[in-house]
Amino acid sequence: MTYLGIDIGGTTAKLGIVDDDGTILARTAVATAGLQDGAAIVDAILQAAAPLVETHRPAAVGIGSAGRIDVQNGVVLRAGNLPFQNEPLCAKVSAALHLPTFLDNDANCALLAEATCGVCTDCRDALMVTLGTGVGGAILINGTxxxxxxxxxxxxxxxxxxxxxxxxxxxxxxxxxxxxSATALVKAAQTAAEEHPDSRLAAAKPHSAKAVFDAAEDGCPVAEDVLAAYGETLALGLNSLLKIFMPQCIVLAGGVANAGDALLRRTTPHLLPEAELRLSSFASDAGLIGAAMLAKIQ
Ligand SMILES: [Zn+2]
Structure with missing residues (x-):
């Protein structure tokens, strides 16, 4: 069987036909930035979805959206970067595509992707921590x-x-x-760059987490100090989450997590021994695959 997964973010909505194993068989995307209201976004998504549904005949639709979601009723209550206000997304998509449709927030979908076909299929209890513009998360307890x-x-x-x-x-x-957050890391790097104008970090004009990791990779001690402090701070927070939830693993996702081992190397030494940190296996496709898995597990 296949499922249509839809991942709605502040700049684009990604759509994909996903099989039972989480493999994306076909995909497309539409811009959401600049669209005036929820109805315009829904229209754009439905237009993009129609040919995928026509060709692949998915069994159901799963949608992950940024924001606060009423999962029971399939409604986006509010979404920071999107003009959704009490948007009955499930009802609209289901009526237009004639398919059962399910909705959850993007972080929950991303963790579901990892738990069903990603890095934590062996875990009943897991957390996801997303390190992007902000810090977000999702919680899996006893497989749910x-x-x-x-x-x-x-x-x-x-x-x-x-x-x-x-x-x-x-x-x-x-x-x-x-x-x-990635925002906090970049801010710390920019402050350090101002204090050390002759450093490689300053020359790199860091506007992204990647730029900070790249400067450290080039041997810049200023960037290294910024990342060392960031790794310790992140670990302190993760240790607190560990004490509260005691998950079998914590999955890191989002922009900073894209640094991979370079992030783990600076974080793991400060973690409690019972902490197990893993990196998201789907990178930017976790939300899309997880949305499809949301449809699959119903
Ligand atoms: Zn706050």
Whole structure:
């Protein structure tokens, strides 16, 4: 059997036909940035989906979207980067494509991909921590995604890491994502570059996590210091999550995790011995594959 997976992000929506093993057989994408409202995004997605459904006849549709999702009713309640407001996405897609349709948030879909056909198929208890613009997460307990009564569990970016830290949009202060996100890493690198204008890091004008890792790889001690501090900070947060959930593994995903072993090397030495860190096996396709798996497991 095959399933249509749809991964809706702030800039693009990816669509793919995925088989039972998580292999993407066909794919396409549409831009979501600049579209004015939820209806326009749904229209764009349906137009892109039609030829895939026509050709491959998937058994069901799974959708992963950024934002807060009412999984039970298939509604996107609110999504930071997308103009969705109480958008009944499942009902619209199901009616247009005549297929059973299921919806969850993108982080839950990404963990589901890893748990069903990725790096943690051997784990009943696992966490995913996404290190991107912010820090996000997902929780698998006894083989099932844990979402909480209001679908808001897993906000790993928003536990207090420093009570004297900067105010956060969530209402707390000094949240973990201010220290562990890709944004935080780039900010730390830019500060270090200003303090050391002759360094390779400064010459690289770091605007991405990758630029910081590349400078360290080139032997820049300033970049190395930034990454050493970042690795320790990340490990402190992961150790706290470990103590609370005691998962069999923690899967890292998102922009910073793309650094792979270069990230693990600087994080693992600071972790508790019972922590097992793994890297997402699907990189940017985890959300798409997981959305398809959401349809499969129903
Ligand atoms: Zn916060």
């Amino acid at each position: 995604l844990y979402r909480a009564h209001n679908y808001r569990a897993g906000e790993f970016g928003h536990f207090v890491f420093d009570k004297d830290g900067p105010p956060c949009v969530c209402g707390l202060r000094g949240c973990f994502e201010h220290y562990a």
